[in-house]
Amino acid sequence: MQQARVAIKSEATGRGAIAIDWTPLALVPLLAIAVLPFIGSASTWLTLTVAGLAMGMIIFIIASGLTLVFGLMDVLNFGHGVFIALGAFVATSVLGSMSDWTGSAALWRNLVAVLPAMAVAMLVAGAVGLAFERLIVRPVYGQHLKQILITMGGMIIGEELIKVIWGPQQIPLPLPEAMRGAWLVGEAAVEKYRVLAVGVGLAVFALLAWTLARTKLGLLIRAGVQDREMVESLGYGVRRLFVGVFVAGSALAGLGGVMWGLYQQNVVPQMGAQVNVLIFIVIIIGGLGSTGGALIGALLVGLMANYTGFLLPKVALFSNIALMVAILLWRPQGVYPVANR
Numbered sequence: 221m222q223q224a225r226v227a228i229k230s231e232a233t234g235r236g237a238i239a240i241d242w243t244p245l246a247l248v249p250l251l252a253i254a255v256l257p258f259i260g261s262a263s264t265w266l267t268l269t270v271a272g273l274a275m276g277m278i279i280f281i282i283a284s285g286l287t288l289v290f291g292l293m294d295v296l297n298f299g300h301g302v303f304i305a306l307g308a309f310v311a312t313s314v315l316g317s318m319s320d321w322t323g324s325a326a327l328w329r330n331l332v333a334v335l336p337a338m339a340v341a342m343l344v345a346g347a348v349g350l351a352f353e354r355l356i357v358r359p360v361y362g363q364h365l366k367q368i369l370i371t372m373g374g375m376i377i378g379e380e381l382i383k384v385i386w387g388p389q390q391i392p393l394p395l396p397e398a399m400r401g402a403w404l405v406g407e408a409a410v411e412k413y414r415v416l417a418v419g420v421g422l423a424v425f426a427l428l429a430w431t432l433a434r435t436k437l438g439l440l441i442r443a444g445v446q447d448r449e450m451v452e453s454l455g456y457g458v459r460r461l462f463v464g465v466f467v468a469g470s471a472l473a474g475l476g477g478v479m480w481g482l483y484q485q486n487v488v489p490q491m492g493a494q495v496n497v498l499i500f501i502v503i504i505i506g507g508l509g510s511t512g513g514a515l516i517g518a519l520l521v522g523l524m525a526n527y528t529g530f531l532l533p534k535v536a537l538f539s540n541i542a543l544m545v546a547i548l549l550w551r552p553q554g555v556y557p558v559a560n561r
Contacts, residue, residue: 277417277421280424285303295361304491393481507557
């Protein structure tokens with residue numbers, strides 16, 4: 221037992237080197253370079269690329285929560301969309317009460333409004349996620365078919381409750397004043413909010429990667445997935461760890477809902493269900509539970525959606541499914557498959 225404790229401590233301090241497969245990382249720049257000749261204009265290509273990266277980062281924030289839940293808990297939560305919608309609607313209430321701050325041309329005043337809106341959305345989504353796990357998910361651990369059915373039912377109920385509180389109609393969620401508009405880079409227009417979205421997405425990925433790979437908490441969670449009995453024999457509560465993972469995943473979905481609502485500049489109760497398809501495409505491309513794989517998958521999905529929307533609008537809806545098929549033909553388990561998945 222003492223040796224196991226020492227091993228956990230050693231791994232948590234980062235002494236174990238992990239080999240990284242760099243090949244999938246080249247997919248994002250390769251896709252961007254491959255479409256440049258078809259677009260023709262460098263400025264249009266830059267605008268589309270930044271827009272695609274921003275969309276991809278927002279999708280990653282949304283998908284990262286479900287990636288954690290599935291990758292670490294083996295739970296197929298098709299009700300993830302309700303946390304996305306909930307976060308967005310909470311943001312409409314918080315930002316609506318701070319119109320003096322969002323209407324200011326000063327960026328710091330806008331951030332004073334947006335950051336609390338994100339924090340409140342994450343807290344509310346996390347709290348609802350805790351109840352969701354206890355009442356809906358916990359009775360069906362290890363039963364994938366029942367998980368799909370019961371979590372989809374939970375999402376439908378959640379959407380109806382959102383309609384009761386905020387109404388069934390579309391609600392505008394405009395960008396704060398200082399986040400509107402774009403910077404000109406040569407002849408290319410780079411929207412300010414999209415740059416902010418890329419920054420937030422990178423920060424979320426860095427925090428998740430560091431937590432899972434370099435901290436004792438992350439090691440305990442991963443160890444609990446591989447050998448639950450061993451971790452519990454050391455005195456650690458695996459169930460509490462997993463509940464914490466589910467709450468964190470729900471909170472990240474709430475944050476992603478705020479980002480997506482601002483990206484679309486409106487919210488509807490069904491927005492979570494609408495994004496669910498993209499989320500599962502990202503998770504499948506990434507390797508069913510890999511955080512790094514989900515990042516690559518999300519960036520590819522964002523770029524593909526923007527490029528095909530510009531070049532071939534009629535096939536834009538199917539482009540990401542085609543992308544997923546192509547990736548799976550190359551690597552049937554995704555770009556970074558999780559062991560034993």
